Structures are given as C-alpha cells and as structure tokens.
Amino acid sequence: MTSPLTTFVGVVHPWMCDVMGHMNVRYYASIFDDANFQLVGHLAGLEGAEDKTKGWVDVRSETEYKHEVKAGALVTVRSHIVKVGRSSITLEQIMSGSLDGAVHAINRAVTVRFDLVARTSIELDAATRGRAEALLLAG
Template identity: 55%
Template sequence: MSERGIVTYAGIAHPWMCDAMGHLNVRHYVAMFDDASFQILGRIAGKEDADGGLGWADVHMEIDYKHETAAGTLVTVYSHVEKVGTSSLTYLHEMRGTLDDVLHAQMRTVTVRFDLRQRSKIHLDETTRQRAMALQIDGLK
C-alpha cells in the first residue's frame, strides 16, 4: 500500500461525461467514487460477504472538488481507511491526475456494516476489523 492507500479506480474523463463547460460532471465523480468504494469494501469484507447476507450502508458522504477535470484527463483514485468504529468505517478516496498527480477531488464516506436479512447495522467482526485496519495509512492509525 502506498502513502496514499490502495488504487481502487483508474479511468478517463470521457467527453460524454462532461458538462456544457467541458468539465467532468458531478454525477460521474460520484460514479467513479462509487466504483472505488466497491473495491475497498470488497477487500475489507472478503468473498464471504454476499453469501453471508452482509453488506454496507453509507450514512454520510462529503465531496470536495479541488481542481477542474477536463475531458481526456486520466484519473486514478487512491483509497484508505481513516477510522474503524464499532459498526462503522470512515474511508477517504482521493482522485488524482494519473499523469501529473494533481488532486482533483476527495470523498470521505462513513458506512456501517449491515445485515441484509435483519435490515439493521451490526458490529464489525474481528476479521473485518483487521482487514479494515490493514488499509489505514501508517501515522493515521
């Protein structure tokens, strides 16, 4: 894992994803961050997640747009866990220019472990907790 976390998404701002001003539209930032979320949460939950009737429910998201993302920009999303709670995780995605490392946007998400049958939050089990803690960046733990 790098000092920024793990790579959870890599892509391009296609012209069809851009608004009338030629910049990546907000809806596509969210889609890229959503794909990144599936990557980091999948690593934390492991293969048994879907079969075990467990999932994640996002309860808070905060996005900061830092730099315009023009059509044709290659982007890479790096993700890491910031906090591990009793039943929740807080993680951060950073979208950076692949070629120039410019920070384009950040999204911080709080998600809770969710029992899909009971339709309620549950405590993180020890295996899940350890996987999440392994995705924290040294110095922030």
C-alpha cells in the same frame, strides 16, 4: 499501512462533461462509488462477497472538488481508512491525475456494515476489522 489502496483507474469521456467543459459532479459520485465498492470488497474478503445476507450502507459522503477534470483526463482513485468504529468505517478517497498526480477531488465517507435481512447495522467481525485496520491511515 504504507500506501493507500488503488481502487479505480479510468478515463474521463466527453459525455461525462457538462456545458462548461469539465466532468459533471454526477460522474465524480459514480467514480467514488465504484472505488468504494472496491475498498469494501477488500474489507469483506471472499467470504464476505459470497454472504448475500450482509452488505455495506453509506450513511455520509462529502466531496471536496480541488481541480477541474476535462475530457480525456486519466484519473486514479486511491483509498484508505481513517477510522474504524464498532459497525462502521470512515474512508477517504483521493482522485488524482494518473499522469501528473494533480489532486482533483477528495471524498470522505462513512459506511456501515449492514444485515440485509434484519435491516440494521451489525458489528464488524474480527477478520473485517483486521483488514480495515491494515488500511488505516491517519487522515
């Protein structure tokens, strides 16, 4: 892979900030969650999006906060895969300033391909695995 996938672009609104004047952690989580949906959407493809019997389940998420984000900041999240397992992927998402490139936070998560009917993990199909491997970047 030559570069991570851009999975979120947005602005930090004043209502997203806490009494200390910077974005509250709950909004980092929601931005990373939106970015994650974009990433797994690219992995599942159109056929995966239409199959309502399969989904993705996050089983681990860890965020490292690097630089505070204040109201009015423009932020971009770029995502890539760091590991492809039998039924899971490990992904890394980097939130940075859209204009200055300053890294604000890094999220690393493990998400599992999931059978929504049987309520159990399922093996990644060949097409999904191929798309995940195309986004693989050593992290």
